[in-house]
Amino acid sequence: MSDAELVLRSTRVITPDGTRAASVAVAGGTITAVLPYDAPVPAGARIEDLGDDVLLPGLVDTHVHVNDPGRTEWEGFWTATRAAAAGGITTLVDMPLNSLPPTTTVDNLRTKQQVAADKAHIDVGFWGGALPDNVKDLRPLHEAGVFGFKCFLSPSGVEEFPHLDQDQLAQSMAEIASFDGLLIVHAEDPHHLAAAPQHGGPKYADFLASRPRDAEDTAIAQLIAQAKRLHARVHVLHLSSSDALPLIAEARAEGVRITVETCPHYLTLTAEEVPDGASEFKCCPPIREAANQDLLWQALADGVIDCVVTDHSPSTADLKTDDFATAWGGISGLQLSLAAVWTEARRRGHDLEDVVRWMSARTSELAGLTRKGAIEAGRDADFAVLAPDDTFTVDPAALQHRNRVTAYAGKTLYGVVKSTWLRGERIVADGEFTEPKGRLLTRTV
Numbered sequence: 001m002s003d004a005e006l007v008l009r010s011t012r013v014i015t016p017d018g019t020r021a022a023s024v025a026v027a028g029g030t031i032t033a034v035l036p037y038d039a040p041v042p043a044g045a046r047i048e049d050l051g052d053d054v055l056l057p058g059l060v061d062t063h064v065h066v067n068d069p070g071r072t073e074w075e076g077f078w079t080a081t082r083a084a085a086a087g088g089i090t091t092l093v094d095m096p097l098n099s100l101p102p103t104t105t106v107d108n109l110r111t112k113q114q115v116a117a118d119k120a121h122i123d124v125g126f127w128g129g130a131l132p133d134n135v136k137d138l139r140p141l142h143e144a145g146v147f148g149f150k151c152f153l154s155p156s157g158v159e160e161f162p163h164l165d166q167d168q169l170a171q172s173m174a175e176i177a178s179f180d181g182l183l184i185v186h187a188e189d190p191h192h193l194a195a196a197p198q199h200g201g202p203k204y205a206d207f208l209a210s211r212p213r214d215a216e217d218t219a220i221a222q223l224i225a226q227a228k229r230l231h232a233r234v235h236v237l238h239l240s241s242s243d244a245l246p247l248i249a250e251a252r253a254e255g256v257r258i259t260v261e262t263c264p265h266y267l268t269l270t271a272e273e274v275p276d277g278a279s280e281f282k283c284c285p286p287i288r289e290a291a292n293q294d295l296l297w298q299a300l301a302d303g304v305i306d307c308v309v310t311d312h313s314p315s316t317a318d319l320k321t322d323d324f325a326t327a328w329g330g331i332s333g334l335q336l337s338l339a340a341v342w343t344e345a346r347r348r349g350h351d352l353e354d355v356v357r358w359m360s361a362r363t364s365e366l367a368g369l370t371r372k373g374a375i376e377a378g379r380d381a382d383f384a385v386l387a388p389d390d391t392f393t394v395d396p397a398a399l400q401h402r403n404r405v406t407a408y409a410g411k412t413l414y415g416v417v418k419s420t421w422l423r424g425e426r427i428v429a430d431g432e433f434t435e436p437k438g439r440l441l442t443r444t445v
Contacts, residue, residue, distance in 0.1 A: 003027045006424050007041050008383065010050040014057065014356050015375050024055065026381040029423030033377055050385055053418055056356050057375050058090025058122075058382030059338060060363040062147075063237065063261065063309035065330065066092075066124075069115045070100020075314045075402050077119035080334060081438060083400035085121045085428045087335040088384030088417040091364075091372050091441070092122060096129030096150055097161040098313070104129040104161075105137045106144045113440055120438030121427055122420075123382075125367065130172040130183065132162055138175050145442025147367045148182030148235070153219045154190040157284075157329060163190065170226055177232035182366075184235040187219035188285060200325030202277035207324035211286045213241035220244045224251040227258060235366065236260045238311045240285040242295035249304050259306045259366060262296055264340045265331045267308065269407060279320045279327035280407045283311065297348055300358060307362040308355075310337045314403050332401050336394060338384070339413040346414060352388060368443055381424035390416040 004025035013022040013034070021037035025045075041047050061084065067074040084092055094112070096103035103109050103126055116124050128146035130138060138149060151172060152163035163186075164172060176183050192215035199206040220236060224247060227234040236248070239262045251258050265283060270290040274281040281287055299305040313330025321327045333340065342355050364373025371380045393412045396404040419429035427434050 004032060004042055004045045006046050006048065006381075008048045008050060008055055009037060010055040011037065011052050012054045013375060014054065014353055016361075019353060024375060026424040029381055031375060031377055031379050031381050034375060054352060054386045054388055055375065056088075056352065056384050056386060057360045057373055057379070058384050058420065058422070059088050059359045060091040060367070060369060060372050061089050061309050061312070061334065061337070062093040062307075062363045062367050063263075063311045064092040064094055064334065065098045065313040066094045067098045067314070069111065071098055073316055073402070074098065077116045077124065078436075079400060079402040080312070081119065081121035081124065081436070082433060083335040085420045085433065086400050086417065086431070088338045088386065088420055089334065090122050090382035090384070090420060090422050091125070091369065093125040093127055093147055093367055096127050097156055097158055100160065102129050102161050103127065103146065104131055104134050106140050109141060109144055109146065116440060119436055120440065121433065121436045122422060122438045123441050124438055125369075125441035125443075127184065129161060130164065130176070132164060132168045135171055135175050138172065138181070139179055142179055142181050142443075147443050148184055149176055150184045150186070150237070152186040153223070154186070154188040154193055154215070156186070166222060166226075170230070173226055173230050173232045173234070177230050180233065182233045182235060184237055185223055186237050187223055188215040189218040189222070192218055198325065200323055202322045202324065204271065204274040204276055204278070204281070204324065207282065208271055208286050208288070210325070211284055213243045213288070216241035216285055217244045217247065221247055224248075224256055224258060228254070228256050233257045238263050238266070238285065239296070239305065240266050240288055240292070242292045242299070245295065245299050245304050260304065261307045261309050262300070262305050263309060263311045264333050264337045265407060266296055267293060268340045268344045277322035279322060279324055280405050281331070282324055282327050282329045283313070283331045284329045301350070307366060308341055308358040309363060310334055314401055314405070316403055317405050320405055331407050332403070332405060333408070335399050335401065336406070336408050336413065338386070338417065339392070339415040340408060342388065342415040343413045352386075369441070370444070381421060383421040385418040385420070387416045387418055388414065390414070392416055
């Protein structure tokens with residue numbers, strides 16, 4: 001530890017080997033050692049004694065819609081990354097749609113990087129997009145450093161990002177498999193959606209019926225068949241249907257390279273509690289019933305679901321009308337994701353090590369971010385300091401999101417983020433932010 005510039009000491013440090021009292025040495029923005037709690041501090045090093053607050057690796061959220069440029073009034077890099085930092089997230093990977101232009105060519109990627117460069121309070125990477133007409137752009141985007149490619153199997157909700165039919169999916173998947181890239185998929189089958197009752201109006205039960213589980217299940221079965229045939233790497237986005245879990249487990253046992261995420265809103269909110277007209281709860285696929293939620297938690301515990309990400313998809317408040325058919329579908333959760341998941345996890349008997357595995361270690365692995373996701377020597381010194389037993393009641397006015405519409409309003413949550421650190425620098429503490437210190441990340445493996 002002789003070269004340490006900073007030492008963070010806590011009675012509870014979450015490491016890959018478990019939680020223990022430790023001193024974490026940092027130099028040049030990198031963790032250089034994880035040492036016993038009472039290790040001597042070298043001359044010249046600054047000590048931060050965190051007491052009994054938990055030191056955990058900064059969270060990595062691989063599913064965020066920043067919408068910048070083009071729909072910056074919906075969010076933006078400045079507000080999104082501040083909200084993330086306030087919630088203990090130190091890295092996000094931005095989705096390729098809802099911005100204008102979408103991240104579907106190298107030129108469009110450069111545009112987005114230029115916009116983000118001086119606004120990022122945390123580290124930011126980018127997914128590319130797979131469209132019916134951009135197969136030729138996939139390899140150049142991969143070489144430019146995107147972390148993988150997103151596609152939709154049903155309409156995305158924005159005209160500039162059309163979905164893929166099964167033949168187009170096969171073409172894109174084959175191209176991505178040729179360089180061993182990763183295809184991440186919004187898996188709902190358009191034919192099942194079209195056949196479902198479409199009543200519109202304010203009743204949540206009607207909206208739920210319009211996005212049936214079999215739309216997810218069928219799309220995932222088709223995705224598995226294509227991935228198996230093409231030996232491709234695929235990832236299922238925002239899984240909400242527990243009925244698809246046996247398909248996924250069986251595919252993985254057969255050697256299909258498939259991973260799966262779910263989201264805080266599927267783990268903490270239930271269809272039974274959604275008031276009619278409350279479109280702040282609208283997302284696609286939808287929040288389902290409590291019995292379905294129980295099975296998602298079991299799949300997390302069993303490892304069938306790999307990770308938990310926000311799918312932060314905000315809009316302006318006027319787009320959240322009381323008609324579920326026409327309201328924008330997306331839930332804002334960046335700032336609240338850690339607390340929301342931790343609150344429900346502790347109630348179900350899980351510990352913070354589980355939450356760190358789902359929201360930091362495995363998301364880092366998904367994106368190939370080898371310097372993120374753990375408190376161990378050689379990783380970036382990205383941390384969140386959490387008071388896990390403290391509570392707060394969600395006040396929308398206290399959120400950093402540009403549009404403070406939230407499905408969590410009024411909920412009392414466990415887990416107060418005291419401070420967030422990026423490469424050994426404290427970037428937020430007690431609601432006070434530094435100037436942006438985030439870097440733009442590109443795929444390195």
